[in-house]
Amino acid sequence: MDITPGPLLQQITDPKDLKKLSREQLHQVCSELRQYIIDVVSTHGGHFGASLGVVELTVALHYVFNTPYDQLVWDVGHQAYGHKILTGRRDNFYTNRKYKGLSGFPRRAESQYDSFGVGHSSTSISAALGMAMAAKYKGEDRKSVAVIGDGAMTAGLAFEGMNHAGVADADMLIILNDNCMSIDQNVGALKEYLTDITTSRTYNKLKDDIWNALGKLPVGKRFTREMASKLEHSIKGFVSKSSNLFEALNLRYFGPIDGHNITKLVDVLQDLKKIPGPKLLHILTVKGKGYSLAEKDQTKWHAPGLFDKITGEIYKKKFDLPQPPKYQDVFGHTIIELAEKNNKILGVTPAMPSGSSLKFMMDKMPDRAFDVGICEQHAVTLSAGMATQGMKVFCNIYSSFMQRAYDQVVHDVAIQDLPVVFCLDRAGLVGEDGATHHGAYDIAYMRCIPNMIVSAPMNESELRNLMYTAQLDTTVHPFVIRYPRGEGVMPVWKTEMKEIKPGTGRKLKDGERIAILSFGHPGNFAAAAIRELRTEELNPAHYDMRFAKPLDENLLHEVFAKFDKVITVEDGTVQGGFGSAVLEFMAMHHYGAEVKILGMPDHVIEQGTPKELQKECGYDAPAIAAAVREMMNEGQHSVIHKSIL
Known part of the structure; x- marks a missing residue:
């Protein structure tokens, strides 16, 4: 056009x-x-x-x-x-x-x-x-x-x-x-x-009248501008x-x-x-x-997407089959479901009630969900204060914005070992908002903090399970749940919630010679890559690790005892992220393997659709399949450590 x-x-x-x-x-x-x-x-x-x-x-x-x-x-x-x-x-x-x-x-x-x-x-x-x-x-x-x-x-x-x-x-x-x-x-x-x-109105009219009058007075007369300023200041305080x-x-x-x-x-x-x-x-x-x-409707039209400027119709994609919900909406509905059974649960968000879907809880339970304004630091320490009183606080902050409250996460939550639940929305590549909004660093900056649990769900059911686990009385440490912007993968998502013991992953598929370890939503890209590779008679194993901290050490011992080629996949920076954690484990336990880390490279990623950026960063399904082919075709069976960043 x-x-x-x-x-x-x-x-x-x-x-x-x-x-x-x-x-x-x-x-x-x-x-x-x-x-x-x-x-x-x-x-x-x-x-x-x-x-x-x-x-x-x-x-x-x-x-x-x-x-x-x-x-x-x-x-x-x-x-x-x-x-x-x-x-x-x-x-x-x-x-x-x-x-x-x-x-x-x-x-x-x-x-x-x-x-x-x-x-x-x-x-x-x-x-x-x-x-x-x-x-x-x-x-x-x-x-x-x-x-x-x-x-x-x-x-x-x-x-x-x-x-x-x-x-x-x-x-x-x-x-x-x-x-x-x-x-x-x-x-x-x-x-x-x-x-x-x-x-x-009294002040504003009086102020305008005074300054209009003062503007007609010549400078140098007994009534000086300095005197006028003092008079105006007094009027402000009086009126x-x-x-x-x-x-x-x-x-x-x-x-x-x-x-x-x-x-x-x-x-x-x-x-x-x-x-x-x-x-x-x-x-x-x-x-x-x-x-x-x-x-x-200023909230709706903040960023409406494409629309007909004449009629105001906002164009929506039409689908023949039921579609998965957005992760944020799964969070928004699930916290209500949990709060109805656990009166200790409270919700906090810094100025993003619609974006995080905490608005659902604010509408239904206004005395238990709070928008604190654009104040991420305050949101974290407020949550910490609530936690000292036995509350189970879900503090929902976009991953990128959580960077603004890092000191409070360390000082007010982690050092005191308070069980605040940090739900990091928009983790990974957010798309068109670009570099300032990508949730690139939270895995790395959270997993280095003592007492912190760092998790990521592969799908909507896993998000519900992690939220359920985080609010249990047996969960006594700070608990991070990170999930991406946009839709998940399960049209039928309202599953029964079950506890996931922190530090436990799951083997989704056994395989031969090479294993893929995924963390969070990119596990779905890995699963798609494995389906593609079946026609080529390549048979990677697939493990959904679920936790970057603590790692499932039993599962990792199994992986490194059986496979000499390993690919890690995450939607965060490769510097200090989940793949780095796996390498640390491997070095600590004297395993040798060829390891390739797929994730966000060590440079600033600009804007684009999530699919375009995942392709650029090299961790979408075709990139994972290509990494498997490359490693399997190298013919290297010696014990080496090769981290490709």
Whole structure:
């Protein structure tokens, strides 16, 4: 489908072209930019509502500031589609989030206009402050701007950045994009606080009246600007508690203003550009602005997939046969099933109730399931606190986001040996979200921690069994259950739950000369490879190990006593992962074998569909079959250790 940008947007290949337009033409640019995003995303997919909500802000920022010399940091980055289109990537924007195409997030290697790579939330203030401090040190008149949503503002890192910005005396602007949304509805006291600011009509009217009047007073009269500032500060404290939080951190607060009024935004940004020091502009926007369905159901339209832009119909694949459920939904339904029988079970997630499917439990058992906002560190330590009181807490965090709470996992959970259950959703290759979201490292970073149990189910039934095991009173250690994004393999998945003793795998198939040891969902790729190899009279054994820690040592003794060729398969980094654990066991017990480790190689994996990326990484079914052929054709029967990474 040929998607043609509007006449003004066609003229803009970088922000210099945007600056040639009159202020009156900016309204049309915003309209054309919003329509172009709708056209491309409806046809090619991607995040949707977030970028529509910041169209006017995006245009105003590039119109007022001298980018890329002035540096613009977009928090999280899924709202940066308009930014990409205006900065030379319009014509290949259709490749966004596709294999070998544009990243779905700002990426330094992609454009000089992407001043900082993002993907996880709440990093923008610290990054922009670092840029501003470096500019001050080098004597550069360079502006630094951080655009952060009210959802991302709940994370500790955002407050750490603001706390430092207030005393760093660096010239930076924080733009708080307030739309009451992250992916799901925002939660917490900060949301209520910002609501109080936006609804304090008395304060906002009085503030506008005062500054309008003060703007007419000549400088140098007895009523100075310094006196005016003191008066405004007193009024803020008297009329409402509106900006005390930010100004207590020594950030000059401006707003709230309408984030969809392009003329007002340009005027305010031009004024703020002249004011030195740390400052915060509070703007009000609507996520999904300009597309009515996205405005009404902002969670659904955060990233809807392909859809008909006229009718709003979201295209779904049609199947003749029943399909397996998503792993996240198996988790969501199973935790309710377990909680109905075990009143000690609680659920915690940091701002991902829909993505993790903990929302099912939040709806049915609101007093036992909690969304804590974008606060992974808090989620882990909160869970630890609950565990000290005898609760069985399922702390559900995306694998990639768990990296943000690693200290809490070690310090607050593992050292105290508290039986928190970490359900790591989106483990392995997540697909189009790319490098910042792949769950590549959790096997390696979890299995090195004392007291930690690290497990992965091969299918939905095994996920249920591991969840059942983790909540038993006999399970007294921290327990990781990692599972991938997307569907499993069992259309009929609601099986009876059984205990799996930690550190026990299972032999799925006996074989000759070569064994495949799989960990987690990739065991299904191994099974498919074995079926393919039957026609070639190759007969690998297959073991589903289920645990990377503790390993099933009895099973491994059996493997290394019988087979001199072994392939390990995992959907995590090969550095320090499950395959490394097998090699450690082999070396410790003085076995010799030819071992090939299949998994994610030691470099950053970009975006693409999961199948494309699994093929690239070399652990899909054809790659496993090829590895078996290669090892069997080498004709090497000597005792060697060969780890191919």
